[in-house]
Structure formats: structure tokens, C-alpha cells
Amino acid sequence: MTPMAPSVDMLRGAPSPTALSGADAARIRQTAQDFEATFLAQMLRPMFEGLSTEVPFGGGHAEETWRGFMIDEMGKQISRAGGIGLADQVMAGMIRMQSGQAIVPSEGDAA
Structure with missing residues (x-):
């Protein structure tokens, strides 16, 4: 056990049940979809900045x-x-965080 272990355990919080109710899953899905929509809007914004309104x-x-x-x-x-798949990734991450599972980056993720 390292000296940081107790601090890290405190940050994790109490683990939630892994099975989500339908309402919880729908709320998480909506939040993830809202995040993706905001991200997409920010990516689209520069396309319209140079257009003339004359x-x-x-x-x-x-x-x-x-x-x-x-x-x-x-x-x-x-x-x-259907988006670009970002909502699915965000939703999976939110579910992992709520269930108390560690989030381990995959090989393709930037360090």
C-alpha cells in the first residue's frame, strides 16, 4: 500500500450498484447526448464565422x-x-464512474 492509497480511495466515493434503473440510464444517455451536441456545435461554429451576411x-x-x-x-x-459516437463513450465512462470501476485508458488513448 502506498501513502497515496487512502487519498485515492476517498476520491472514488462509495460504489454505486452496477445495474442502473431505466430512468437513470435515460438520464445518463441524455446528459451524454447533450455533451455531444455541445461539442458538435463548437466544432461547427468556425465553419460559419467566415460567411458573409451581406x-x-x-x-x-x-x-x-x-x-x-x-x-x-x-x-x-x-x-x-446518431452523432459521431462521442455520446456512447461519455455514457460508458459515466456508468463506469458511478459503478466504482476504475477507468483505464486503452492503447489508442493519449497519455
């Missing part, structure tokens, strides 16, 4: 005002349609 095809000040909301909705829609 007439005849731009929406002017209204487009500038509402563009952020449109991008957020695009991220949500992509996530709802």
Missing part, C-alpha cells in the same frame, strides 16, 4: 443574431441522428 443572400443583422442558435440546433440534430 445582401442579396445574407440575412444581415438578424442572421448574425440567430446564427449561434442555429448552430446549436444543428449540433443537437446531428447528435440525435
Whole structure:
């Protein structure tokens, strides 16, 4: 046992049951999907920054005002349609953390 072991054990908290109720699983899924939607919106945002809002095809000040909301909705829609797999990874990590299992990075993960 190392001197750090008690500190690490305190950080883990009490282990939760590994079986999640349907409501818990749905809440975790929704949180993971919301995270993925936010991530996707942040990745889409630079694509729209350089677009002109000048007439005849731009929406002017209204487009500038509402563009952020449109991008957020695009991220949500992509996530709802299956996303990029980030929500699944986040959900698996959240379940592992709640069940008290150690999260060990795989070979492909950056150190």
C-alpha cells in the first residue's frame, strides 16, 4: 500500500450498484447526448464565422443574431441522428464512474 492509497480511495466515493434503473440510464444517455451536441456545435461554429451576411443572400443583422442558435440546433440534430459516437463513450465512462470501476485508458488513448 502506498501513502497515496487512502487519498485515492476517498476520491472514488462509495460504489454505486452496477445495474442502473431505466430512468437513470435515460438520464445518463441524455446528459451524454447533450455533451455531444455541445461539442458538435463548437466544432461547427468556425465553419460559419467566415460567411458573409451581406445582401442579396445574407440575412444581415438578424442572421448574425440567430446564427449561434442555429448552430446549436444543428449540433443537437446531428447528435440525435446518431452523432459521431462521442455520446456512447461519455455514457460508458459515466456508468463506469458511478459503478466504482476504475477507468483505464486503452492503447489508442493519449497519455
